[in-house]
Amino acid sequence: MKKIGFLSFGHWSPERGSQVKTAQDVLLQSIDLAVAAEELGLDGAYFRVHHFARQLASPFPLLSAIGARTSKIEIGTGVIDMRYENPLYMIEDAGSADLISGGRLQLGISRGSPEQVIDGWRHFGYQPGEGETDADMARRHTQVFLDALQGEGFAKPNPRPMFPNPPGLLRLEPHSPGLRDRIWWGAASDATAVWAAQMGMNLQSSTLKADETGEPFHIQQARQIRAFRNAWDEAGHDRTPRVSVSRSIFALMNDQDRYYFGNGSKDGDQIGVIDDMRAIFGRGYAAQPDKLIEQLREDEGIAEADTLLLTVPNMLGVDYNAHVIESILTHVAPELGWR
Structure with missing residues (x-):
């Protein structure tokens, strides 16, 4: 059994063919997709966070709105760039969103991904201290x-x-009990996965990681997850951690699916350089359900994780994305033992 969620990059563009032409469109459609996903039985609605881009940027208003419109589905991020964040103000925002949702927030954070602008966090008023890198600051x-x-x-x-205080030192309010156990770290390397375990955070591993051994992506990712779990055990935490991986997976069910994704599946990993790091990008999957099931059985990274996040093409609109999700839940997940 696995928890299955969707991960939206939250793109919007006025270009021809886009069903998401404005920032308002992407926000309202993100809410509608989360509602539709919950009705289909999906476990999670997760959203990327990018600054200075035509994508979702400020997650907490969106997460709060989804929390008010849904009742069961997990609501999360993947990931918030901590270089840009005031951590204390973030606690107030996160506590509010978690209380509105009834404790369903799953907050993914990290050092962040490549930016649209040079050192964008400086525009937000942050800079590394003496001897620090931006990753250290995060x-x-x-x-x-x-x-x-x-x-x-x-x-x-x-x-x-101005108002009476409770006795003793004061904490930030509102406080949401249990949220500390629902913080995830997006790790690109084995070392940062180990650090996340030592810090008592869950692990998010995406379709990109540092190419540390030259092996296929899914094998390196599975090794990263095992290193995380070993470090968690060594740290002696008193709960079981969670691990998510993300994948682009499309079941080709009709002519529309084949038009969009019939020739778009990447049969192999890709190697590139990102932020001066040699990186490996995992393959995507697009095939008829029987072939898709056969391919996914071989993915060791998915096998190691307890949560799978399906990256969705949000610019194709809510109805089509609900179809993509339903196809996986109905025709693929049961055959793989995920449901």
Whole structure:
């Protein structure tokens, strides 16, 4: 059994053929897709976060709106770039969104992905400290976020406050119990996966990672997941961690599917350089269900994970994306033992 969710990059563009032409379109359609996915029985609705781009950027209003319109589906990110975040203000936003959803938030965070602009986090008022890299700054923000998310008081109260205070040091409000256990780290390397385990965060592993051994992507990803779980056990945490992987998977059920994806499946991994890192990009899958099942049985990364996030082509509209999700849930997942 696996939890299955969708992962939307939240693109919008006025170009011909797009069903998502404006920022308003992508926000409203993201809500509608989450509602439709819940009705289909999907487990999660996850969204990418990118700044300075025609994509989703500020996740908490969207997550809160979805939380108010749904009742069961997990709501998450994959991932929030911590270089851009005020970790204390983020706790207030996250706590509010989690309480609105009844404790369904699954918050993916990380050092972030390549940007649309040069050092975009500087425009948000952040810069690395002396001797720090931007990745160090992201982890520093993360440490502050995780510590304060515990809900312990740390701020000295004003002796003459506007409103009465509870006794002792004050914490950030609203506090959402349990949210600390639902923080995920998006790791591109084995070392950052181990660090995430030591910090008590769940693991998100995408379709891209550092090419550390030259082996196929899914084998390297499976090794990364095992390294994460071993480090988790060594750290002695008192709960079982979760691990998600993302994939582009399309069951070719009709002429429209074949038109969009019949020639678009990548049969092999790709190698590239991203942020001065040699990276390996995992293949996509697009085939008739019987062939798709056969291919997916060989994917060791999926086999190691407890959660699978299906990347969806959000610019094709809600109805088509609901069809993509339903095809996987109905014709593929049961045969693989995911359902």
